[in-house]
Amino acid sequence: MADYLRDAIVLGGVYTVFALGLTLSWGVLNVLNLAHGNVLVAAALTGYLLSDAGMPFAALLPLCILAGAVLGALLEIAVFRPIRARARSTEAAGLAILIGSIAAGSVLFAAAEEITDGRVRTIGTGTFDIVSFPFLGTTVTTLQVLIVALSLVLGLGLAVFVRRSRTGHALRALAHDPATCGLLGISAGRLGVATMAVAGGLAGAAGLLLALHIGSVEASMTESLLLKAFAVIVLGGVGSIGGAVVGAYLIAGVEVGTVALLGSGAREAVVFAIILVLLLVRPQGLFARTTWQRA
Numbered sequence: 001m002a003d004y005l006r007d008a009i010v011l012g013g014v015y016t017v018f019a020l021g022l023t024l025s026w027g028v029l030n031v032l033n034l035a036h037g038n039v040l041v042a043a044a045l046t047g048y049l050l051s052d053a054g055m056p057f058a059a060l061l062p063l064c065i066l067a068g069a070v071l072g073a074l075l076e077i078a079v080f081r082p083i084r085a086r087a088r089s090t091e092a093a094g095l096a097i098l099i100g101s102i103a104a105g106s107v108l109f110a111a112a113e114e115i116t117d118g119r120v121r122t123i124g125t126g127t128f129d130i131v132s133f134p135f136l137g138t139t140v141t142t143l144q145v146l147i148v149a150l151s152l153v154l155g156l157g158l159a160v161f162v163r164r165s166r167t168g169h170a171l172r173a174l175a176h177d178p179a180t181c182g183l184l185g186i187s188a189g190r191l192g193v194a195t196m197a198v199a200g201g202l203a204g205a206a207g208l209l210l211a212l213h214i215g216s217v218e219a220s221m222t223e224s225l226l227l228k229a230f231a232v233i234v235l236g237g238v239g240s241i242g243g244a245v246v247g248a249y250l251i252a253g254v255e256v257g258t259v260a261l262l263g264s265g266a267r268e269a270v271v272f273a274i275i276l277v278l279l280l281v282r283p284q285g286l287f288a289r290t291t292w293q294r295a
Contacts (some may be wrong), residue, residue, distance in 0.1 A: 002138035004260050010144045011211040012150035012252035014210050017234040018225060019244045020158055021072075021202030025241025028195045029172050030090075031080055032098050035105035036229070037202055037222030039075075041112050043068040043204035044211040044221065048123045049115075064208040065201040071108075076193050079104050112219035120218045123211045147209050154202065171195060173206020224268070228255075231275050237285030247250065247286065251275075 018040060025031045046067040055063075079100045089094030092212055131142045163166040172187050174195075210225075211217045232251050236243025251271060258270040278286070 004256050006138050006140060006144065008253040008256040009249070010147055010213070011256060012249035013147040014213060015228060015232055015248035015252055016151040016224075016245050017154055017202055017206040017209060019229040019248050020155060020241065021068075021199035021206075022229050023233045023236075023239060023241065023244045024158070024202070025072075025196055025199040026233065028092060028174060029076075029080070029192055031103070031196070032071065032094070033075070033196075033199070034226070035075060035099040035103075035108060036199070037226035038105040038108035039068050039071045039200050039203040040113070040207040040210070040222050040225075041217070041219060042071055042108055043207035044123075044217045045112055045115055046204075047208040047211055048121055048217045051123055061205065062210055065204040068204020068207065069197040069201035070088055072196040072198070072203070073193050075101070075104055075200070076196035080196070081189065081192065090225060109219055112169075116217065116219055117183065118219070120216045122216050137245075143212055146212060150205065151245075154205065155241060157216075158202075159241045167191075167194070229270070231272065235275055235278060235285055235286075240285065243285055 018036075022033065022036050025033050025036070043064040047064045050060055050063060080097050082099050083096045084093045087096055129142065132139050133142075134140075162171060170191055173186060174188055174191050210221070214221075228251055232244055232247040235250065236245075236247030254271050254274055255267050258267045262270065
């Protein structure tokens with residue numbers, strides 16, 4: 001039992017870091033970014049390439065975050081902003097951005113396939129000194145502790161940033177009314193780039209942690225993770241940071257519990273069946289507020 005609880009908590013940490021960036025871009029910019037998983041893979045590949053060069057984890061994590069942030073910002077500048085500027089309506093822009101994110105993700109996927117030669121690449125564990133120790137009837141590693149601690153720190157830090165900082169207030173205003181932001185002297189363009197950079201940086205952190213957790217990198221490593229991240233966001237409520245954290249751990253708990261009781265074959269079916277029931281009862285999610293910017 002303790003082993004399953006440990007696995008659920010660690011998996012929830014990975015889901016949390018990944019989903020936080022997705023809920024930020026969706027909640028602030030209304031960007032349903034299907035390339036978010038490919039940004040994670042790109043950051044994980046950055047970690048793989050740098051770890052082969054013997055770079056320590058203390059330098060590896062910031063560089064992976066930076067790689068994800070740069071890619072997120074480039075997606076906003078080169079793809080989403082031009083589409084938004086040319087769209088005739090908000091609804092048309094949303095659909096076009098969704099398609100644009102799929103196209104951008106396909107380009108990143110092709111690049112990842114080229115780098116990995118279509119194979120699973122093992123990431124070196126020498127970048128992080130993994131030590132096991134007993135804890136509450138199970139064995140825990142320092143990497144697992146790091147994943148959980150980092151997910152909680154990032155979740156709390158993002159929530160405080162959005163609620164307390166001037167930039168966070170500007171982000172909430174942007175989510176509420178982009179046109180009025182411009183009249184008040186708030187640069188919607190710069191905030192959009194900053195938002196996508198933060199979202200990409202979170203994907204970058206998740207990419208390195210996931211690669212170290214499973215010990216490998218491959219171009220398709222986020223195919224199921226992206227779908228679960230959307231489930232986490234819908235479950236917790238679009239734009240709710242606290243909801244994303246709680247939703248991530250709920251999804252992970254259900255997933256690990258299902259594997260323990262029914263086997264891995266039933267994992268996806270049970271997870272999404274529970275989400276479907278919850279959405280029928282509470283379509284806005286467990287923790288959604290009336291509007292994101294007032295959270």
